[in-house]
Amino acid sequence: xxxxxxxxxxxxxxxxxxxxxxxxxxxxxxxxxxxxxxxxxxxxxxxxxxxxxxxxxxxxxxxxxxxxxxxxxxxxxxxxxxxxxxxxxxxxxxxxxxxxxxxxxxxxxxxxxxxxxxxxxxxxxxxxxxxxxxxxxxxxxxxxxxxxxxxxxxxxxxxxxxxxxxxxxxxxxxxxxxxxxxxxxxxxxxxxxxxxxxxxxxxxxxxxxxxxxxxxxxxxxxxxxxxxxxxxxxxxxxxxxxxxxxxxxxxxxxxxxxxxxxxxxxxxxxxxxxxxxxxxxxxxxxxxxxxxxxxxxxxxxxxxxxxxxxxxxxxxxxxxxxxxxxxxxxxxxxxxxxxxxxxxxxxxxxxxxxxxxxxxxxxxxxxxxxxxxxxxxxxxxxxxxxxxxxxxxxxxxxxxxxxxxxxxxxxxxxxxxxxxxxxxxxxxxxxxxxxxxxxxxxxxxxxxxxxxxxxxxxxxxxxxxxxxxxxxxxxxxxxxxxx
Amino acid sequence: xxxxxxxxxxxxxxxxxxxxxxxxxxxxxxxxxxxxxxxxxxxxxxxxxxxxxxxxxxxxxxxxxxxxxxxxxxxxxxxxxxxxxxxxxxxxxxxxxxxxxxxxxxxxxxxxxxxxxxxxxxxxxxxxxxxxxxxxxxxxxxxxxxxxxxxxxxxxxxxxxxxxxxxxxxxxxxxxxxxxxxxxxxxxxxxxxxxxxxxxxxxxxxxxxxxxxxxxxxxxxxxxxxxxxxxxxxxxxxxxxxxxxxxxxxxxxxxxxxxxxxxxxxxxxxxxxxxxxxxxxxxxxxxxxxxxxxxxxxxxxxxxxxxxxxxxxxxxxxxxxxxxxxxxxxxxxxxxxxxxxxxxxxxxxxxxxxxxxxxxxxxxxxxxxxxxxxxxxxxxxxxxxxxxxxxxxxxxxxxxxxxxxxxxxxxxxxxxxxxxxxxxxxxxxxxxxxxxxxxxxxxxxxxxxxxxxxxxxxxxxxxxxxxxxxxxxxxxxx
Ligand SMILES: [Zn+2]
Numbered sequence: 001x002x003x004x005x006x007x008x009x010x011x012x013x014x015x016x017x018x019x020x021x022x023x024x025x026x027x028x029x030x031x032x033x034x035x036x037x038x039x040x041x042x043x044x045x046x047x048x049x050x051x052x053x054x055x056x057x058x059x060x061x062x063x064x065x066x067x068x069x070x071x072x073x074x075x076x077x078x079x080x081x082x083x084x085x086x087x088x089x090x091x092x093x094x095x096x097x098x099x100x101x102x103x104x105x106x107x108x109x110x111x112x113x114x115x116x117x118x119x120x121x122x123x124x125x126x127x128x129x130x131x132x133x134x135x136x137x138x139x140x141x142x143x144x145x146x147x148x149x150x151x152x153x154x155x156x157x158x159x160x161x162x163x164x165x166x167x168x169x170x171x172x173x174x175x176x177x178x179x180x181x182x183x184x185x186x187x188x189x190x191x192x193x194x195x196x197x198x199x200x201x202x203x204x205x206x207x208x209x210x211x212x213x214x215x216x217x218x219x220x221x222x223x224x225x226x227x228x229x230x231x232x233x234x235x236x237x238x239x240x241x242x243x244x245x246x247x248x249x250x251x252x253x254x255x256x257x258x259x260x261x262x263x264x265x266x267x268x269x270x271x272x273x274x275x276x277x278x279x280x281x282x283x284x285x286x287x288x289x290x291x292x293x294x295x296x297x298x299x300x301x302x303x304x305x306x307x308x309x310x311x312x313x314x315x316x317x318x319x320x321x322x323x324x325x326x327x328x329x330x331x332x333x334x335x336x337x338x339x340x341x342x343x344x345x346x347x348x349x350x351x352x353x354x355x356x357x358x359x360x361x362x363x364x365x366x367x368x369x370x371x372x373x374x375x376x377x378x379x380x381x382x383x384x385x386x387x388x389x390x391x392x393x394x395x396x397x398x399x400x401x402x403x404x405x406x407x408x409x410x411x412x413x414x415x416x417x418x419x420x421x422x423x424x425x426x427x428x429x430x431x432x433x434x435x436x437x438x439x440x441x442x443x444x445x446x447x448x449x450x451x452x453x454x455x456x457x458x459x460x461x462x463x464x465x466x467x468x469x470x471x472x473x474x475x476x477x478x479x480x481x482x483x
Numbered sequence: 484x485x486x487x488x489x490x491x492x493x494x495x496x497x498x499x500x501x502x503x504x505x506x507x508x509x510x511x512x513x514x515x516x517x518x519x520x521x522x523x524x525x526x527x528x529x530x531x532x533x534x535x536x537x538x539x540x541x542x543x544x545x546x547x548x549x550x551x552x553x554x555x556x557x558x559x560x561x562x563x564x565x566x567x568x569x570x571x572x573x574x575x576x577x578x579x580x581x582x583x584x585x586x587x588x589x590x591x592x593x594x595x596x597x598x599x600x601x602x603x604x605x606x607x608x609x610x611x612x613x614x615x616x617x618x619x620x621x622x623x624x625x626x627x628x629x630x631x632x633x634x635x636x637x638x639x640x641x642x643x644x645x646x647x648x649x650x651x652x653x654x655x656x657x658x659x660x661x662x663x664x665x666x667x668x669x670x671x672x673x674x675x676x677x678x679x680x681x682x683x684x685x686x687x688x689x690x691x692x693x694x695x696x697x698x699x700x701x702x703x704x705x706x707x708x709x710x711x712x713x714x715x716x717x718x719x720x721x722x723x724x725x726x727x728x729x730x731x732x733x734x735x736x737x738x739x740x741x742x743x744x745x746x747x748x749x750x751x752x753x754x755x756x757x758x759x760x761x762x763x764x765x766x767x768x769x770x771x772x773x774x775x776x777x778x779x780x781x782x783x784x785x786x787x788x789x790x791x792x793x794x795x796x797x798x799x800x801x802x803x804x805x806x807x808x809x810x811x812x813x814x815x816x817x818x819x820x821x822x823x824x825x826x827x828x829x830x831x832x833x834x835x836x837x838x839x840x841x842x843x844x845x846x847x848x849x850x851x852x853x854x855x856x857x858x859x860x861x862x863x864x865x866x867x868x869x870x871x872x873x874x875x876x877x878x879x880x881x882x883x884x885x886x887x888x889x890x891x892x893x894x895x896x897x898x899x900x901x902x903x904x905x906x907x908x909x910x911x912x913x914x915x916x917x918x919x920x921x922x923x924x925x926x927x928x929x930x931x932x933x934x935x936x937x938x939x940x941x942x943x944x945x946x947x948x949x950x951x952x953x954x955x956x957x958x959x960x961x
Contacts, residue, residue, distance in 0.1 A: 041577045045797050046581060047565065047678035048557045052709050082793050084816050091796020145812075147801065276839035278848060281682035281790055283712050342640070 005205040005243065007236050008213055009165035012180060015188045016129065016196035017060045023155035024051030024094065031194050035148040043153035045090035050282050057155035060187040061126040062296045064157055065102025067181050067303055067337050068121050073099045074288045078280040079341055081274060086147055087131035097277040100125035108305055109173040119174050120162030123366065130153040144477045168232035175199065178306045184329045192224055199228055203235045205243060214249060221255040231256040234261050307332055315345035324353050330367035337374020342381045351377065357397060371405030380408040393417050393465050404452050419468045426467055427430050431476040433458045441480055452476060486511035488954055489790040490641040491548065491696035498547060505547020509533040509591060512549045516640040519957045524615050525635035526583040527554050528561040529594025543588030545703060550585050551635045551644035554595040555602055558582045559675035565678050566598040569804040581645055581687055581704045588703050593901040595630030595640045596631025600825045601795060602652055602680040604628050605893055606882060609827045614884060617660060619923055620954035623881040626656030632690050633660035637955045643692045643700050644859035649680045650783055651900025653688050654912035654927060659881040660916045660951050661923025664690045665697040668933050669907035670715030673708030674786045684904040692953040694943040698723040717933060725936050731765025736869035741899060744880040753915045753924045754875050760948040771869060774861040776898045778854055783901035784894060785838045785851035792835030830890065859906040866931035871941045875899050876912050876927040898918020899927060909935050911942050914951040
């Protein structure tokens with residue numbers, strides 16, 4: 001980090017709301033349909049058609065606003081943002097200008113140093129998405145383009161942060177926190193590749209101690225959180241170099257070139273666009289009652305950070321564990337269900353953070369899409385605790401339960417995985433192994449105590465892992481004494 | 484009486500008492516249209532055989548009634564060109580709510596009527612297609628922008644037509660053509676399927692030969708529409724409810740300052756005579772003060788053009804119009820729009836774009852919105868003292884076709900009609916007599932918001948005492 005300059009970043013995030021239908025018509029808002037199949041006269045903006053507000057989208061936007069601690073403009077309205085572009089069928093976008101649904105909010109992030117920091121939100125507003133252009137060839141030289149209006153009219157919220165972010169790492173932490181909250185609310189899948197979460201950044205530098213902001217560049221076209229972090233890091237360096245050389249940063253829009261890992265100026269000379277905003281006369285102003293806000297507040301789930309802190313307190317978990325377990329609402333739910341039925345919360349946490357996350361990754365599924373539940377995990381841990389199975393066998397059982405949903409006890413029964421704790425049965429096996437390995441026995445007698453592990457291993461192999469290892473160890477010692 | 488000479492109410496009565504069949508009504512109006520259309524030219528598109536459009540299954544109030552719709556209302560069958568070449572041959576894959584209501588009650592869409600391009604104009608000469616003539620004098624314009632609808636009714640081509648009124652576009656052509664033109668309160672009739680000129684001002688309404696016919700038509704086309712968020716959430720009354728009630732005891736306001744403005748002498752006298760008739764009928768008429776009409780006119784031309792500049796942005800060559808090529812997409816937009824829009828539309832798009840531009844928006848658009856609020860409040864105050872306002876409609880009778888007029892002078896002719904669009908109130912143009920030249924003269928009646936029933940009652944009462952013919956003969960050879 002530069003000692004001389006302070007980095008100032010503000011982010012504009014667009015999140016597609018996961019409603020069944022579009023913001024102002026009944027068309028499906030689903031991603032990936034045949035081009036122009038999810039369209040109707042309204043979202044195509046045919047003459048005379050009128051928008052009808054999707055109440056669910058409004059609700060989602062209000063939930064996002066309240067989850068981010070925003071104040072609500074109880075008298076709000078929609079405005080038209082006027083500009084010409086082929087993906088914009090009406091020649092204007094229905095958006096919100098001076099009275100956004102939410103304003104003056106905040107998102108709490110955790111910095112690398114483990115401290116918490118609040119990033120202010122200027123506003124959250126509701127608007128419709130535009131369609132999508134598909135160019136025949138490259139943008140510059142294609143003779144024609146195709147328009148897909150499926151995305152046109154899909155509800156979006158735009159979340160604008162204050163210029164409170166001080167490093168690319170903080171920007172990423174902010175995006176993570178924001179995404180987590182939205183996933184908790186269940187109002188979007190935040191899939192950057194499918195464009196359901198998009199991020200633009202404003203970056204500027206100022207000499208440390210200065211109060212005034214430097215000249216900013218806007219960076220677009222970053223397709224992952226990692227790309228955001230890298231693009232911002234690149235941009236900070238680029239601006240540093242300019243300033244150090246006594247040159248000025250140009251106020252412009254730059255695009256992140258993923259393949260070259262650099263930002264590139266989009267337009268030589270940019271005309272400031274005049275969007276001629278004015279109130280959308282086809283929609284009534286929004287009046288949002290105290291009762292509605294109260295109802296929204298009551299509908300909010302416990303948010304990630306709150307939940308994390310509660311896990312630390314209530315289950316006596318390390319901050320790291322609590323952080324991992326609250327990554328997703330489903331994972332946290334699984335943890336709480338299990339910990340409610342099995343006393344050792346740390347043990348539950350270990351299994352979830354270890355085996356569970358590994359299997360999720362391996363099977364490419366999200367929490368909730370597998371067959372495990374709290375009851376089954378608790379049952380498995382009980383089986384380990386009472387010595388029915390070893391931890392090693394337990395992993396095998398866990399995987400089966402994860403995939404098929406069979407109860408662990410059932411899996412153990414079916415596969416005959418019960419630990420051999422019967423002394424007589426095990427003593428017989430141990431006797432055989434000790435007899436077969438006279439050299440090892442000699443080594444042990446000669447003081448190489450570690451060699452006993454080899455014999456335990458042999459026992460485990462013979463029993464296909466079912467021997468109780470402590471018991472095997474004890475019996476081997478007893479057997480060697482006899483020799 | 485010939486069938487085409489009958490009023491809407493008369494036709495419904497004759498049909499219900501089985502004296503005529505729906506098919507006969509349709510055939511009669513078809514014949515009349517074929518006789519006079521060549522001279523009047525009301526229609527841009529119409530079905531070949533009206534009777535064939537009638538569905539027996541639909542036995543509603545309008546069974547067998549031909550209704551003409553202005554060419555800016557979407558219909559499933561005919562073209563919806565809005566009088567513009569950018570929508571030449573355009574057919575919508577959906578139907579406007581008013582068209583649904585007409586056909587749903589058994590009515591037959593008799594055609595799409597000529598209009599000034601995108602409803603911008605006062606003569607219907609700004610149509611990209613044809614000039615419509617005033618049935619009372621073919622050398623004169625029918626008014627506009629719903630000129631085709633007004634002419635069709637006056638010529639007896641239909642007993643009833645729909646127009647849209649943004650700044651007087653129903654009432655002024657109704658006045659020029661000597662028929663009843665009614666603009667209901669904003670929100671009474673759904674705008675779904677009406678190609679927008681200025682969304683916060685546009686309102687659909689009927690053009691008919693009598694006040695009763697207007698009320699009957701309003702009963703059919705009004706209603707809460709879930710497809711139109713701005714449609715008023717009210718319980719709609721029977722709009723014919725008080726037509727027969729006496730107007731004695733009603734109070735009328737006469738805006739004396741309006742009559743002192745630059746207004747045709749014959750029209751001024753007509754208004755005063757109407758006031759006299761009201762007094763004779765036992766109504767009270769007193770002078771009132773209305774907010775300055777020129778303020779409303781200025782606010783109107785800012786708000787209407789601002790909204791229009793945005794509403795018409797969709798006609799960019801991507802989905803509609805004869806696409807004109809260009810080196811890039813921006814040039815394509817510019818070339819297509821420059822090629823396809825007429826001069827009046829271009830003028831208003833430029834005015835509106837300017838009014839919304841940063842640096843001017845506060846002084847123009849936002850100030851106009853404030854003026855709008857003030858005007859509305861002043862009208863409301865007036866209506867706390869009187870029931871109905873009586874005043875002039877158009878300051879002059881129908882212009883001659885091809886008259887060379889300064890656009891600003893033409894805008895000025897909207898001065899008495901725009902205040903009610905600004906305030907949203909209902910207003911009606913009532914035939915009041917004829918000028919020395921034989922051109923229709925009219926008066927305007929204005930009611931308070933959602934005061935349709937009383938406004939129609941007042942209009943009906945005055946109509947009976949004025950007793951003016953509303954059907955132009957159009958004898959052959961003229
Ligand atoms: Zn749609």
